[in-house]
Amino acid sequence: MRFLSLSILMLSSALLAQAPPSGEALLLVPKLEDSETFPPDGLVDQRPAHWRIVWTEDPQRKALMLWDTAALGREHHVRYDVRSRASEGALASYAKQRTSARSGRYTGTELALHWHAVALDELTPNTTYYFVLESDGQRSPEMHFRTAPATPEPIALLSGGDARSDRAQRRAVNRMLAQLIDLRPEVLALAHGGDFVLWGTQLPLWDRWLRDQELVIGASGRVLPILPTRGNHEATGALYDEVFGAPGGAEKNYYATELTPEVLLVTLNTEIAAGGEQSMFLEQVLASRRATRWQIAQYHRPLWPAVKQPATAAPHWLPLFDRYALDLALENDGHALKRTVPIKEGARSERGTTYVGEGGFGVQQRTPDTARWYLQSPGYAHSRHHVWELRFGAQELEVLAWDLQLGKIFDRFALRPRAR
Amino acid sequence: MKLSRVLLAIAVLACMVALLRLGIEGWGPLFAWLWTEGGYDEAGALSVLRSAGWFGVVLALLVPFRPLGLLGLALAAWCGAWCAATIWQREPFAALAPAMQATRLAAPLSLGMLCATPRRPGERRVRAAAVLLVGASAATFAAHGVEAFAMHGEFLDFLFLFARELEVSLAEPTARRMLLGIGALDVAVALGALLALRWPRARIALAWMGAWGLATAALRPLAYGSEFYADFLVRLPNACAPLAALALLRARDLQRAEPPVTHASSP
Structure with a gap:
């Protein structure tokens, strides 16, 4: 009996030691989607999609902006500014523009998808940049990111x-x-x-x-x-x-x-x-x-x-x-x-x-x-x-x-x- | 022929123990396949692999003692399932898996052939076992040669670790050239092994395969620690298969050298 009590005590101590710390839920846990509601594969037009920013070296001053379109297209730009221009609507209101440095078709024949990459440099450290991606006249919503600080900051x-x-x-x-x-x-x-x-x-x-x-x-x-x-x-x-x-x-x-x-x-x-x-x-x-x-x-x-x-x-x-x-x-x-x-x-x-x-x-x-x-x-x-x-x-x-x-x-x- | 059977029995048992270990731990491509595509949850996939793994070990223990060729076939099928899962997983060089794992597939098959009914060397089934083992050994070495030509990162890392043990500096370009040489040697040895079926002097290739296969299998636990013992065991057929082939070919030679049995005939 004593052995049983001791075993139960040890087991419960072990379980308590492994138990996660309780705390307030700060994030809303979304309901899992049904697969039928997933977006369809591939892209159908030149509206910039699949956007991502890649940092490797010098995130204070550089960022590689990438996105995809259905066709290769002709003109691909990133327009960016340190102020939001979303309310102004016109692309010309962005202070800076960078033309696509590289574009290409993805390896693989399953989908007709093309990537576009624009390297932004000479950015200002610790600064929020608002940007819009543009391909053949179609554009993404305005988004923004912050460059890394060049000074010791949290x-x-x-x-x-x-x-x-x-x-x-x-x-x-x-x-x-x-x-x-x-x-x-x-x-x-x-x-x-x-x-x-x-x-x-x-x-x-x-x-x-x-x-x-x-x-x-x-x-x-x-x-x-x-x-x-x-x-x-x-x-x-x-x-x-x-x-x-x-x-x-x-x-x-x-x-x-x-x-x-x-x-x-x-x-x-x-x-x-x-x-x-x-x-x-x-x-x-x-x-x-x-x-x-x-x-x-x-x-x-x-x-x-x-x-x-x-x-x-x-x-x-x-x-x-x-x-x-x-x-x-x-x-x-x-x-x-x-x-x-x-x-x-x-x-x-x-x-x-x-x-x-x-x-x-x-x-x-x-x-x-x-x-x-x-x-x-x-x-x-x-x-x-x-x-x-x-x-x-x-x-x-x-x-x-x-x-x-x-x-x-x-x-x-x-x-x-x-x-x- | 007895030596061949012993070598193959060791190889098959080692391989089955390794697959059992990998299965119990849920490591390797077959677990990934069962979990991702097979519709099993983690516990179910582990249960399948554990049961099949133990079954494989028991069969491997039985093969040398039971004259049932089907047991060898069943063990080869089990190895084949791992091979198929490796292809499915599509990691680097996965397409070469049937060739890379050929000795693992051939060892139980040839053991089954040799154990099915005790036969004298030279008989058709024994000869087929020898051809199978030589072919599988050649395929395995050729595939590893191709991997070396493609500069498989793990192979390069072995060279770097070896150089570190010897306390010599090894630059990556030099290591790459060395790996090219090793790859070329693997392919040459594979060709030599095929010649060994006809030309006895080429059998040195099979002996080299045995030594090199054992050394490279032992590299894993030596380099990464004893917990990698399954990686050693699963590669043991790479050493045992060519040595078993060598023993079979030698046995055939000896049989040919024996004086023909003469029967007294009545005048």
């Missing part, structure tokens, strides 16, 4: 990945991200951890992802630039580079982004050789920016997974993360919500890197292996759709896990700046 970033399947759930997640845009004006961009689509070589799947991504827009028309990561489901094929303008160079797709002078985000590619030039790049970036207060990395396959085996990149990157005291690693691919204990040299260490993840933008969630040592308290792993919010301050980096099934904050912890 900013926030959303992070998540694995949107490849379960479209109704993906669209629901996107609607919640849109709510977050309104709720958190300090959020500058979305770091996407990859697996956008089930098969990266199939254009109709990208068409659907791009269509669904249009839902990630605030009520005022604010959109978040994307910092994309190549995932294993788009490991091959030209479409990833066509959709995102070959971030970090075609097929390489690794790059470093200085979001502010105090925030460095390194995007890595787990689908190519992790050693060699990519490791040299990582080491060079981390070593040359030792003074940057916050250093984080994002990549697709997890080095400390909650579900699968560790990525084969682990022996190449972990020593560098340890040597340069990376603060936080954003992982994906596992389809679970997880946070590890701080890890250094393969063991728990308060001077180590925390790994969070790993993929909850709509894809079905897996049951994680919670017995793994690095997922013990304060670490954890659960099955729930989620997005990470990183709030970079002068004194701390606050990391929030949003539970997108309940619309509330699931976890909140803070990291302190570390000596490098």
